Amino acid sequence: MNMLNQQRDYVLRTVEERGVRLIRLWFTDVLGNLKSFAISPAELENALEDGMTFDGSSIDGFSRVQESDVLAIPDPNTFVMLPWADNKAPEARVFCDIYNLDGSPFGGDPRQVLRRNLQRAQAMGLDFLIAPDMEFFYFAPPENGQPPKPLDEASFFDLTTTDVTGTLRKETIRTLETMSIPVEYSFHEDAPSQHEIDLRHTDALTMADSVMTFRLVVKEVAAAQGVHATFMPKPLEGVQGSGMHLHLSLFNNNGTDDSDSNAFYSPDDAYNLSDTAKKFMAGLLHHASEITAVTNQTVNSYKRLVPGFEAPVHVSWARNNRSGLIRVPVPKKANPSATRIEYRSPDPACNPYLAFSVILAAGLRGIEQNYELPAEADANLFEMHDGDLDKLGIAQLPQSLSEALNVMESSTLVREALGEHIFEWFLRNKRSEWRGYKTQVTPFELQRYLKSI
Amino acid sequence: MVMDLIAVFPESPSPELARTLDMAGFRWKAFGSADAVIKAEPTEGWLGAIVMADEDMEGAWAVCRVLRKRDGIQVPLMLLVTGAQLDDLALRDELFTDFCLLPFHPRELEARLKHVFAHMSSSIKPDVVDYGGLALNLETYQASIDGRPLDLTYMEYELLKFLTQNPGKVFTREILLSRVWGYDYYGGARTVDVHIRRLRAKLGEEQANLIQTVRSVGYRFGQSRWGN
Numbered sequence: 001m002n003m004l005n006q007q008r009d010y011v012l013r014t015v016e017e018r019g020v021r022l023i024r025l026w027f028t029d030v031l032g033n034l035k036s037f038a039i040s041p042a043e044l045e046n047a048l049e050d051g052m053t054f055d056g057s058s059i060d061g062f063s064r065v066q067e068s069d070v071l072a073i074p075d076p077n078t079f080v081m082l083p084w085a086d087n088k089a090p091e092a093r094v095f096c097d098i099y100n101l102d103g104s105p106f107g108g109d110p111r112q113v114l115r116r117n118l119q120r121a122q123a124m125g126l127d128f129l130i131a132p133d134m135e136f137f138y139f140a141p142p143e144n145g146q147p148p149k150p151l152d153e154a155s156f157f158d159l160t161t162t163d164v165t166g167t168l169r170k171e172t173i174r175t176l177e178t179m180s181i182p183v184e185y186s187f188h189e190d191a192p193s194q195h196e197i198d199l200r201h202t203d204a205l206t207m208a209d210s211v212m213t214f215r216l217v218v219k220e221v222a223a224a225q226g227v228h229a230t231f232m233p234k235p236l237e238g239v240q241g242s243g244m245h246l247h248l249s250l251f252n253n254n255g256t257d258d259s260d261s262n263a264f265y266s267p268d269d270a271y272n273l274s275d276t277a278k279k280f281m282a283g284l285l286h287h288a289s290e291i292t293a294v295t296n297q298t299v300n301s302y303k304r305l306v307p308g309f310e311a312p313v314h315v316s317w318a319r320n321n322r323s324g325l326i327r328v329p330v331p332k333k334a335n336p337s338a339t340r341i342e343y344r345s346p347d348p349a350c351n352p353y354l355a356f357s358v359i360l361a362a363g364l365r366g367i368e369q370n371y372e373l374p375a376e377a378d379a380n381l382f383e384m385h386d387g388d389l390d391k392l393g394i395a396q397l398p399q400s401l402s403e404a405l406n407v408m409e410s411s412t413l414v415r416e417a418l419g420e421h422i423f424e425w426f427l428r429n430k431r432s433e434w435r436g437y438k439t440q441v442t443p444f445e446l447q448r449y450l451k452s453i
Numbered sequence: 454m455v456m457d458l459i460a461v462f463p464e465s466p467s468p469e470l471a472r473t474l475d476m477a478g479f480r481w482k483a484f485g486s487a488d489a490v491i492k493a494e495p496t497e498g499w500l501g502a503i504v505m506a507d508e509d510m511e512g513a514w515a516v517c518r519v520l521r522k523r524d525g526i527q528v529p530l531m532l533l534v535t536g537a538q539l540d541d542l543a544l545r546d547e548l549f550t551d552f553c554l555l556p557f558h559p560r561e562l563e564a565r566l567k568h569v570f571a572h573m574s575s576s577i578k579p580d581v582v583d584y585g586g587l588a589l590n591l592e593t594y595q596a597s598i599d600g601r602p603l604d605l606t607y608m609e610y611e612l613l614k615f616l617t618q619n620p621g622k623v624f625t626r627e628i629l630l631s632r633v634w635g636y637d638y639y640g641g642a643r644t645v646d647v648h649i650r651r652l653r654a655k656l657g658e659e660q661a662n663l664i665q666t667v668r669s670v671g672y673r674f675g676q677s678r679w680g681n
Contacts, residue, residue: 003635006607007607009594010594010607010610011607013593013594013595014594014595017593017594017595018595018602076607077606077607077608078606079606079607080604080606081604083604127641127643129643177651177654177655178604178654178655180606180609180651180655182647182650182651182654200647200650201643201647202643202644202647203641203643203644203647206647251641251642251643253641260626260627260641260642260643
């Protein structure tokens with residue numbers, strides 16, 4: 001029996017042994033929304049073998065009507081029991097890859113896009129590992145048009161005995177661990193009701209699946225207690241927004257002696273960064289503006305990327321300087337396997353498959369074309385004037401979704417990384433989001449102009 | 454790793470026997486006495502034994518007895534006797550698994566050995582692996598700890614199965630990756646760390662140290678306070 005057959009067998013036997021009543025087939029639309037349809041155990045064997053056909057035109061960014069049918073094939077490696085299902089009627093989930101009916105990978109499937117980009121890295125003998133810091137807010141259930149209500153006024157690392165949100169976080173972590181998502185740290189963040197849960201690194205595909213699961217788990221656990229959890233990048237004015245800082249590293253996987261070693265580490269460098277790491281960083285910095293529409297895909301994302309709230313604004317890198325776009329964490333002592341870079345602009349509202357794809361593509365481009373890493377920017381960039389930044393050659397990230405889309409549109413790197421299908425659809429969809437936003441007359445304008453003009 | 458060594462008696466077996474074993478790809482070692490066989494036994498036990506009785510019948514029976522006397526798993530034992538010795542087999546059924554007449558036909562002996570050893574290795578693989586409170590049912594793919602079912606992904610289950618089937622041994626990440634995953638996987642050997650971390654979380658705090666990290670080497674399953 002080959003590996004795939006064994007995995008299928010494992011899934012089928014588990015469904016039988018555990019009396020699973022419903023299997024949820026999960027996949028992701030272009031915008032990063034989790035989609036699901038459920039099948040009965042009787043249909044599972046067939047689904048694992050031949051996939052399930054469904055109408056792709058019902059999913060945002062998938063097919064146009066005339067070519068609408070696509071095939072969802074479960075990835076048996078991602079089969080897990082759903083911990084929140086009723087004990088008497090157990091449920092399980094499995095992520096799917098979407099294919100065209102002719103068996104070719106479907107261009108509108110973000111998971112397939114990430115697979116394709118990871119294959120490029122593998123062909124270069126590199127594994128791409130990611131550990132995200134997930135930030136989010138707990139609020140009282142939102143009422144239409146009302147500002148969000150924080151559940152607590154506690155701040156960073158506060159411990160209070162009656163901390164309901166702390167209990168939520170604990171329950172969330174327990175649920176994540178039972179679903180094979182290891183948690184590294186968790187704490188109360190700066191802003192009221194803001195929390196952070198840091199996941200332990202895995203390969204990028206597993207991590208993209210984990211981020212999808214994570215967002216659902218956080219919301220499910222909160223909802224069970226009547227609390228609303230949100231990954232909106234900037235829900236409260238005047239306090240920090242929610243980011244999804246990504247700790248990135250490449251490991252050699254080339255079958256030679258240095259296989260399994262951290263490709264970012266060099267004992268000979270002052271920063272312990274290898275040439276590969278520097279070129280990867282240079283690639284990320286060079287293409288940062290082009291990929292920002294993907295890593296920060298909402299109108300609201302750009303309200304987070306402003307000075308003064310620990311979110312990056314400028315395209316720069318530094319060690320332990322949290323105002324830069326890339327931070328190089330300095331370990332207490334040299335630790336080859338922990339050497340990594342932290343990419344700080346993405347927010348948790350992105351589509352993780354697409355964000356990881358464009359980040360990897362940008363970094364690999366730097367390696368392939370031997371980009372030169374600019375000098376470290378160790379001053380606090382938040383306090384510098386634009387003129388001084390220009391002198392240092394430090395550019396700003398796009399200031400709005402519209403600006404980000406313009407830069408993305410002219411990027412062949414992003415076009416190649418995402419593929420024609422998603423690239424075109426994403427631009428169309430996001431431009432229309434921007435148009436919708438632009439026609440709004442905001443409270444800011446009313447307050448500022450109504451009386452005075 | 455796996456037990457694959459065969460004990461052969463007497464110390465200098467006939468060239469025909471040596472050639473047959475070599476050609477069939479068996480790994481073997483020859484000994485002159487029952488004591489020597491026991492002394493040289495690998496920790497995971499012999500795959501089997503071949504006892505040639507034509508020259509020293511008493512010595513041969515001694516080897517059979519010492520291998521058969523012990524508790525637990527019976528080592529498959531192939532006895533080679535001459536026609537004149539056939540009567541001596543009476544009432545000694547429990548001392549050997551199968552026998553072959555001397556002079557043997559190489560193809561016949563090889564076929565019989567493969568049959569006896571294969572039969573044995575399938576019967577020593579139990580359907581349930583038990584270790585402390587941990588139980589793995591290999592038939593149904595289900596794992597439980599202290600009677601509580603463990604929800605494992607396929608690779609977590611396979612990794613745990615491999616480790617529990619080889620308790621006390623240290624494996625590097627690379628070995629685990631090649632033996633358990635068996636193919637290039639996104640994430641390479643780091644994938645092993647991720648799965649070990651997940652397994653520990655699922656085993657629960659009390660059992661988390663069933664899987665130990667052996668610094669700068671890899672991982673080992675099981676430890677002395679549970680025996681073994």
